Amino acid sequence: MEMLTIGQMAKYNHVSEQTLRFYDKIHILEPDTVSQDNGYRYYSIKQCAILDMIQYMKSMGMKLTEIRKHLESRDPALIECILRQKSLQIDEEIRDLRYQKRAIERTLQSYQRYNASPPDGAIVLEYIEERRMYCIDAGMNFYDYGMEVYEEMLRKLKQSLISDKLPQIYFCNAGTVLRQKNLEQQRLYSSEIFVFVDRDYVPDQMTVSIPASTYLCIYCNEFEKEKKYISHLLDEVEEKGYVIDGDYICEVITEFPLLERKERGMFLRLQIPIKFS
Amino acid sequence: MEMLTIGQMAKYNHVSEQTLRFYDKIHILEPDTVSQDNGYRYYSIKQCAILDMIQYMKSMGMKLTEIRKHLESRDPALIECILRQKSLQIDEEIRDLRYQKRAIERTLQSYQRYNASPPDGAIVLEYIEERRMYCIDAGMNFYDYGMEVYEEMLRKLKQSLISDKLPQIYFCNAGTVLRQKNLEQQRLYSSEIFVFVDRDYVPDQMTVSIPASTYLCIYCNEFEKEKKYISHLLDEVEEKGYVIDGDYICEVITEFPLLERKERGMFLRLQIPIKFS
DNA sequence: TCTTGACTTTATAGTTGCTATAACCCTTAT
DNA sequence: ATAAGGGTTATAGCAACTATAAAGTCAAGA
Numbered sequence: 351m352e353m354l355t356i357g358q359m360a361k362y363n364h365v366s367e368q369t370l371r372f373y374d375k376i377h378i379l380e381p382d383t384v385s386q387d388n389g390y391r392y393y394s395i396k397q398c399a400i401l402d403m404i405q406y407m408k409s410m411g412m413k414l415t416e417i418r419k420h421l422e423s424r425d426p427a428l429i430e431c432i433l434r435q436k437s438l439q440i441d442e443e444i445r446d447l448r449y450q451k452r453a454i455e456r457t458l459q460s461y462q463r464y465n466a467s468p469p470d471g472a473i474v475l476e477y478i479e480e481r482r483m484y485c486i487d488a489g490m491n492f493y494d495y496g497m498e499v500y501e502e503m504l505r506k507l508k509q510s511l512i513s514d515k516l517p518q519i520y521f522c523n524a525g526t527v528l529r530q531k532n533l534e535q536q537r538l539y540s541s542e543i544f545v546f547v548d549r550d551y552v553p554d555q556m557t558v559s560i561p562a563s564t565y566l567c568i569y570c571n572e573f574e575k576e577k578k579y580i581s582h583l584l585d586e587v588e589e590k591g592y593v594i595d596g597d598y599i600c601e602v603i604t605e606f607p608l609l610e611r612k613e614r615g616m617f618l619r620l621q622i623p624i625k626f627s
Numbered sequence: 628m629e630m631l632t633i634g635q636m637a638k639y640n641h642v643s644e645q646t647l648r649f650y651d652k653i654h655i656l657e658p659d660t661v662s663q664d665n666g667y668r669y670y671s672i673k674q675c676a677i678l679d680m681i682q683y684m685k686s687m688g689m690k691l692t693e694i695r696k697h698l699e700s701r702d703p704a705l706i707e708c709i710l711r712q713k714s715l716q717i718d719e720e721i722r723d724l725r726y727q728k729r730a731i732e733r734t735l736q737s738y739q740r741y742n743a744s745p746p747d748g749a750i751v752l753e754y755i756e757e758r759r760m761y762c763i764d765a766g767m768n769f770y771d772y773g774m775e776v777y778e779e780m781l782r783k784l785k786q787s788l789i790s791d792k793l794p795q796i797y798f799c800n801a802g803t804v805l806r807q808k809n810l811e812q813q814r815l816y817s818s819e820i821f822v823f824v825d826r827d828y829v830p831d832q833m834t835v836s837i838p839a840s841t842y843l844c845i846y847c848n849e850f851e852k853e854k855k856y857i858s859h860l861l862d863e864v865e866e867k868g869y870v871i872d873g874d875y876i877c878e879v880i881t882e883f884p885l886l887e888r889k890e891r892g893m894f895l896r897l898q899i900p901i902k903f904s
Numbered sequence: 905t906c907t908t909g910a911c912t913t914t915a916t917a918g919t920t921g922c923t924a925t926a927a928c929c930c931t932t933a934t
Numbered sequence: 935a936t937a938a939g940g941g942t943t944a945t946a947g948c949a950a951c952t953a954t955a956a957a958g959t960c961a962a963g964a
Contacts, residue, residue: 357940362782364789367941372922388930389942395778402781406799410727410734414921430738433731440728444721450687451717454710457687461707498629501672504679505639512641517686634911644912649951665959666913691950905964912959919952929942934935 353382353392363401378418379404410436449517452548460523460604464617467603470571471579473586477564478621482557484520485527485544486510492526493538497573503543511545516552520545528580528598533622536584538577546601563595563623570618576600583622596623630659630669640678655695656681687713726794729825737800737881741894744880747848748856750863754841755898759834761797762804762821763787769803770815774850780820788822793829797822805857805875810899813861815854823878840872840900847895853877860899873900 360367373379374391379400381391400421407417410433420429468474488503504524511520527542547557566586568579580598587594601619637644650656651668656677658668677698684694687710697706745751765780785798804819824834843863845856857875864871878896 355941364785366923368923369921371942376921390930391941395775398778398781402785402798406730408921409794410730411724430735433735437728437731437735440724440731444724444728447688447717447721447724451714451721453683453687454714454717458707458710458714498672501675504675508641508679632912643952645952646950648913653950667959668912685950907964908962910960910962913957915955917952917954920949922948924947925945927943929940931940932938934937 354395356381356391356393359393359397359401363398363405365401365405373404373414376414376418378414378421411440412436446517449551452551453517456523457604464604467569467617467619470569470575471582473566473568473582475564476567476621478562480562481560482547482549482552482554483525483544483560484511484514484516484547484552484557485542487541488543489541491538492540492543493577500573507543507545514556516547516556520547520552523602523604525599525601528600530594530597533580533584533598534594536581538580560599561596561623564625565621566592566624567619567621570620571616573616573618576618576620579620583620587622587624592624593627594622595625598622629672631672633658633668633670636670636674636678640675640682642678642682650681650691653691653695655691655698688717689713723794726828729828730794730799733800734881741881744846744894744896747846747852748859750843750845750859752841753844753898755839757839758837759824759826759829759831760802760821760837761788761791761793761824761829761834762819764818765820766818768815769817769820770854777850784820784822791833793824793833797824797829800879800881802876802878805877807871807874810857810861810875811871813858815857837876838873838900841902842898843869843901844896844898847897848893850893850895853895853897856897860897864899864901868904869901870904871899872902875899 354362356367356370360370370379370391370393374381379397382394382397383392384390385392403421404414404417407420408414412420412432416432420432423429486507488506490499490503492499492503503526507524524543524545526540527544528538528540529542532539549557566583568583570576570579583598586592599621601621603617603619631639633644633647637647647656647668647670651658656674659671659674660669661667662669680698681691681694684697685691689697689709693709697709700706763784765783767776767780769776769780780803781801784801788798799822801820801822803817804821805815805817806819809816826834843860845860847853847856860875863869876898878898880894880896
């Protein structure tokens with residue numbers, strides 16, 4: 351019977367010697383014989399089969415302790431059951447990765463938009479496609495107080511996202527809604543806070559559609575300027591004879607806690623849907 | 628300015644207190660103030676923004692050290708670059724998970740087939756769909772020696788799979804081919820060893836197609852019986868007047884290193900493609 | 905004022921699947 | 935004699951926490 355030293359076994363199977371020693375230590379693959387006098391490990395070539403099985407199970411995402419159990423249990427039915435669970439688990443992991451990817455794409459889009467945006471204070475007309483929002487009523491008026499209330503509203507939104515089992519990735523690019531009626535009466539009252547979500551990733555019944563429309567927009571790089579800029583927008587509406595055609599939205603385009611470490615740094619797009627006539 | 632204790636901050640943001648202490652320790656998020664007399668940590672509510680950013684970046688699969696760098700660097704261009712890399716990395720991870728899932732499905736199929744298979748030694752006719760194999764010539768005759776040579780051939784196959792950057796998951800359900808000419812002359816010579824692969828996961832030019840056909844099959848639960856069973860098959864071919872229509876294949880349906888820990892436990896399907904004159 | 909219970913602190917060990925290092929042993933060739 | 939190339943053990947490190955212990959602090963009720 352041909353025997354392999356640890357180095358040969360390692361090369362043969364493309365694993366490191368340490369890995370084999372480690373497997374020995376955790377009793378998942380022990381060498382066929384260990385020399386009495388020098389303590390050398392000797393592997394039987396047939397043990398490659400077990401190593402293959404270990405690597406195969408590992409490639410399916412199993413932990414070594416799980417694998418050891420299976421090698422010991424020898425019950426195919428149990429293994430079958432575990433494989434099915436594993437399969438579902440992988441589906442979840444793939445879903446999570448898709449979310450991650452989507453999150454990254456969103457961030458990149460935000461950066462691009464930020465770089466291509468009109469300067470602070472400029473008023474522009476933009477056509478914006480239909481969007482979906484996940485919106486909650488926080489029960490407090492955002493415009494009554496400052497950042498502190500906004501932070502508290504954000505906490506509530508986050509809580510809500512978590513209890514609806516939505517991925518945290520949506521917790522960026524939040525925004526607030528000011529209803530058309532309040533806007534028209536220049537009453538700054540909003541208790542609603544939202545995040546934009548993708549139709550593909552969030553069930554429709556959890557979300558609300560915002561119809562595509564032409565929006566009168568103003569870009570804003572400071573939270574504190576919002577109230578002033580809303581009046582600018584309303585002035586423009588009046589001057590040009592536009593008709594307000596829906597709720598006002600304050601959209602956070604991108605956040606830079608990077609720039610000032612103590613609080614949020616924001617870039618906002620304030621928008622009022624209008625029609626011409 | 629409202630201040631939060633570590634417990635409040637933790638609840639507010641759905642992280643554990645230990646996590647916040649940990650973040651403090653690695654200087655990724657330090658509390659706004661630390662009390663001089665009792666050492667309590669006090670967080671500003673605005674620091675939630677940084678925690679949000681950390682969680683957001685984490686949800687994109689970044690490491691904490693990476694995140695810290697970004698929080699410190701404040702360079703959007705760098706971040707953009709890193710995000711793009713991350714996106715590619717996620718694609719790879721998704722691909723790997725798909726492989727894993729495919730591996731599990733294959734194993735489950737193998738188990739099912741094993742359970743539904745005819746008993747050892749039974750000869751049956753089966754129609755088998757087209758398959759694709761990744762095949763190498765190991766330069767030694769599998770039938771000349773026993774398991775030892777087979778193990779060595781398996782090593783070569785594995786090496787080849789690795790250098791072609793194919794996932795190790797295919798390294799199960801291996802098999803050998805005995806060319807039609809040799810089979811017809813009853814010359815047991817095969818130096819070719821293969822694994823079945825999915826068309827979707829492996830480039831076509833690396834693989835060979837085995838056409839769909841009706842096969843005369845015999846099931847075999849011991850490696851040593853193969854030679855005997857090949858004669859059984861050939862006898863049956865002669866007796867029934869079939870015509871051999873391609874290469875003989877010895878397919879490993881499933882392995883059970885689970886049952887005997889010292890070497891491979893195999894279940895084979897030996898198959899000869901035939902036509903009815 | 906004392907006690908209770910909830911909260912905080914620090915320090916330490918454990919998780920997973922290895923890798924890296926140090927310090928040492930053994931054999932063989934030069 | 936020594937150098938190269940194997941082997942051995944033991945230990946620490948990674949990442950992002952979790953769990954535990956032992957001790958100090960705070961707020962409220964009896």
